[in-house]
Amino acid sequence: MSLRNIGHRLYQGEVSFDFVGKRKIWYSISAVIVLVAAIGLAMGLHLGIEFKGGSVYTVHKPGLTVSQAKDTANKITNSNTALVQTTDKGDVRIQISAEESVSAATFTKEFSQAVGVEEKDINAQVIGPSWGADISKKALTGLIIFMVLVTVYLAIAFEWRMAVAALVALIHDLLITIGVYALVGFEVTPGTVIGFLTILGYSLYDTVVVFDTVKENTRGLTKQSRRTYSEAANHGLNQTLVRSINTTVVALLPVSALLFIGGGLLGAGTLNDISLALFIGLAAGAYSSICVATPLLAQLKEQTPEMKALTKRVAQRRASEAKAAEEAAERGEDVMIDEEVPAGMVGQRNQPTSRTRGKGRPSGKR
Numbered sequence: 001m002s003l004r005n006i007g008h009r010l011y012q013g014e015v016s017f018d019f020v021g022k023r024k025i026w027y028s029i030s031a032v033i034v035l036v037a038a039i040g041l042a043m044g045l046h047l048g049i050e051f052k053g054g055s056v057y058t059v060h061k062p063g064l065t066v067s068q069a070k071d072t073a074n075k076i077t078n079s080n081t082a083l084v085q086t087t088d089k090g091d092v093r094i095q096i097s098a099e100e101s102v103s104a105a106t107f108t109k110e111f112s113q114a115v116g117v118e119e120k121d122i123n124a125q126v127i128g129p130s131w132g133a134d135i136s137k138k139a140l141t142g143l144i145i146f147m148v149l150v151t152v153y154l155a156i157a158f159e160w161r162m163a164v165a166a167l168v169a170l171i172h173d174l175l176i177t178i179g180v181y182a183l184v185g186f187e188v189t190p191g192t193v194i195g196f197l198t199i200l201g202y203s204l205y206d207t208v209v210v211f212d213t214v215k216e217n218t219r220g221l222t223k224q225s226r227r228t229y230s231e232a233a234n235h236g237l238n239q240t241l242v243r244s245i246n247t248t249v250v251a252l253l254p255v256s257a258l259l260f261i262g263g264g265l266l267g268a269g270t271l272n273d274i275s276l277a278l279f280i281g282l283a284a285g286a287y288s289s290i291c292v293a294t295p296l297l298a299q300l301k302e303q304t305p306e307m308k309a310l311t312k313r314v315a316q317r318r319a320s321e322a323k324a325a326e327e328a329a330e331r332g333e334d335v336m337i338d339e340e341v342p343a344g345m346v347g348q349r350n351q352p353t354s355r356t357r358g359k360g361r362p363s364g365k366r
Contacts, residue, residue, distance in 0.1 A: 017241070020234040023295030030172060030292055037179020045182050048189040049083075049127055051136060053098035057107065058123040060091050064115060069094055072114045077102050083187070098128075139193045146197070150204060158211055165297040166207045169288035173203045176284045177277055186276055195274040199281025202251065206289035210240050214294065222306050225313040230298040237294045248286040255279045 019026070049056060059069065066084050069092045073082035083095040096107065104124040112119045147167065154163035177199060181188060214236035221232055258275035301307050
């Protein structure tokens with residue numbers, strides 16, 4: 001069966017996955033992942049030189065290898081903390097933490113003598129920690145403003161419960177992405193911060209798409225007694241499932257190329273700064289919009305008086321129909337199948353109802 005046919009059947013309700021009904025499973029999975037991420041954060045992030053300060057030396061010498069430059073730099077600083085990379089121009093870039101008590105003039109002189117390069121071919125740049133602190137402060141301010149604006153927009157365009165669910169999903173995605181960075185030990189640079197802020201937009205997009213469909217499915221829901229809010233929300237989630245998966249896969253393909261091919265195989269380490277944040281964030285965003293945001297929204301809505309009353313009416317109707325069908329079966333009458341059972345209900349489409357026809361009774365067809 002093609003993905004297109006699956007998407008059509010999901011939209012029509014012929015096939016349905018009960019994401020909302022199994023929310024406790026998704027909550028448990030998210031709790032474990034967030035806990036692991038929190039442990040990683042407790043271990044500390046590997047901040048780049050832009051945040052903790054230090055010196056950057058760009059060496060122009062054909063034939064100078066990364067390993068040779070790293071060994072030389074570590075001997076000069078008497079440590080093993082030098083970060084060495086090649087630039088797109090073929091130069092070698094060496095980062096020395098501010099914790100190393102070696103002046104820029106001393107490092108330049110000793111390095112030039114060790115590798116046989118003139119001092120004028122070594123460009124030294126000293127970065128103070130105050131610059132990184134200023135960038136961090138501005139990034140945090142931007143994040144807070146973004147969160148506030150998103151909450152206000154969703155509360156106005158949809159309702160406050162949707163705003164709360166979307167905000168929880170955003171925080172969920174951020175915690176997971178930052179936690180993975182801490183666990184794998186990747187360096188946090190300004191490019192990483194850009195990646196963190198970028199994934200918020202992707203995560204929010206997926207959530208809003210689902211919420212918009214849920215809003216359409218639940219309009220006037222209290223005027224009927226065939227489906228609960230959770231079932232209607234789950235149906236909306238299934239309608240947008242293939243779209244969410246397709247969007248995520250298409251977005252992950254170029255990011256994967258940057259991370260695994262550019263950063264992994266080709267050794268362009270600077271690509272890892274933003275590509276890892278995007279890769280983890282996009283995957284977490286797709287998961288949270290399906291398994292966190294919508295189930296949480298349904299849980300919040302089910303606590304309202306009108307939805308509690310609706311759930312009670314739906315249960316009473318189904319109990320009445322089941323009883324009528326059971327009595328009809330005892331009388332030996334044919335049991336008709338209610339084709340109007342909510343499409344969001346998993347495994348309920350063939351539920352018998354009270355619409356029956358006795359054996360031998362004319363069907364009305366000639």
